[in-house]
Amino acid sequence: MQMANRTVFWNAGSANLLDGTEMVLREKPKPSAGHVVVRMTTRPVYVEEFVGLELRSVYSRKVVVGIDGCGLVEELGEGASKFNLGQRVHPFFVSSLYDEQGEGSWQDYTVVPEEDLLAVPDSIPNEVAAQLENAWTAYALVLDLGLPEGEYLLQTAAGSSIGRWVIRLAKRWGLKSINIVRRDEVKEELKDLGADEVINSTTEDIVARVKEITGGKGVYVGIDCVGGPISKVASCIRDGGQMLAIGTLESEEFIISLIDLFRGIQLKNWDILPHCIQAKDLRDKEVMEVLKLFEQKILESRPIWKKFPLKNFKEAILEVQASRGRQGIVMMTS
Template sequence: MGVIEKLGPQPSPPPTETARKLKEGQRVVGVPWPSAEGEGTWQQYVAAPLENLIPVKDGISNEDAAQYLVNPVTALGFLEDLKIPKGKYLLQNAANSVLGRQIISLAKKRGVKTINVVRRNEVVNELKNIGADEVINSKTEDIVAKVKEITGNEGAWAAINPIGGPSSRPFFSAVRNSGLVYIYSMYGDEVIVPMYDLHFRDITVRGFWLNVDVREKELLEVMDLIADGTLKPPPARVKYPLADVKKAIEDALSTPGYKGKALLKD
């Protein structure tokens, strides 16, 4: 998140309606743009194309705006792509993550039910309090059997899972016939798909990686969803000066659990 210091030469007219309305002194967030020199990470100043800037709405804090791009945009991307009918279930792993919590809130707003897989009983009530319909502890419960029980043997409409290895297997068996399982992130070097589900139930597995070419309409919608509290970023844990970036990274890597983000400040 930053502030427009100065407007340089631009195409005439600027390529998007949003770009045409941007002004000096305005708070904005940057959508990544191709650059041989990087994308402005850990810099006080960066030159950016206007079409890669999204205005920050009044009422959104700098801390929330700094967490705009990855998790909130991904949450909306999942729900837009999956097109789950109201009343049907989305099954998700790692539901206690920041992204998992935001997916719960957005799905609730859209009338989509969620089945959320975690590994600790301590977070079950936390997730239900923010709108989770069902929570499964994978350490003590059978994911496939529980999903079939919840859905009346239909299976979840779709599933999303960031974790590979043996723990990925149940998510394919727990979705409906012709269901889709999105694999995102890179936890583990393989995904295990049961042959029966692949051949006889027509299950599709697809990778998901945040596309920087998300449409302007969706990027603006994400800002609206942050403003109305649907996609609420976690509170910042600590804000470090830019000169302490190494310490900030060490803090982010060494603090386990859901503790909020370590942010940089000017």
């Protein structure tokens, strides 16, 4: 007798996400046909997770929560030959944004096309393999910047997992980073990772500090994942530079001053979708590079703060809401 598939669904269109009240755990039959059936074992709970749900609802009416995770191959569909039963894999759920099924990692079992699976090396623990989509996002982002060696980038929410990986990658590729945080206690952590400068936005004048650091030139590019008024960040960018919006942790609106527009500052959206959808061979190559960086300890996962079983997903959400990810990563296992 097949086990039921416990699946966390989000009621699309609802804004009340962070306490989990608009999410529900349902049971549906375990999938048994087509592609590869993966039994999910490990899933991170990101603050950014809930922001991405609004995007998922645009493409799919059937929204299963979860953009990252890892699991074991449970069944092989007809024609599937690249993987073995029991093999550890990382599914790329971003591809399912365009899929009516809206697959995600917050379920016991999922059906994934073979080309959307990546084999996880034995050297990579589950907790790291479950965060590959976020780590790859940081890798692809810094790669896409096209930043000349020695130039400065500026990023908000630098204490996040993506922010920390951006710091390490920038350092490795000879770039300089100015990082905005809201707490002094995180400054030394980011400096130890390789951050060139860290600014506390609650106690320091961001624009004045950036001018001081760059000798009045400004940064080459700004990266914002918060939203809302970004004029202070945009004012730190050199004439004709770029402001990349990569997230909306606080607001879906980005407000930029006319003065910065007159200076030729370009506000652009950046996301991982083109990398995932349009060039899967390139995606796999980049993610393998990310895996090598983890193996070489150039990239490292933040410590695991707490673990919850899948059925206690609301407790996991509340923990993320309370901690804002400051102590480390919250994981759900099954």
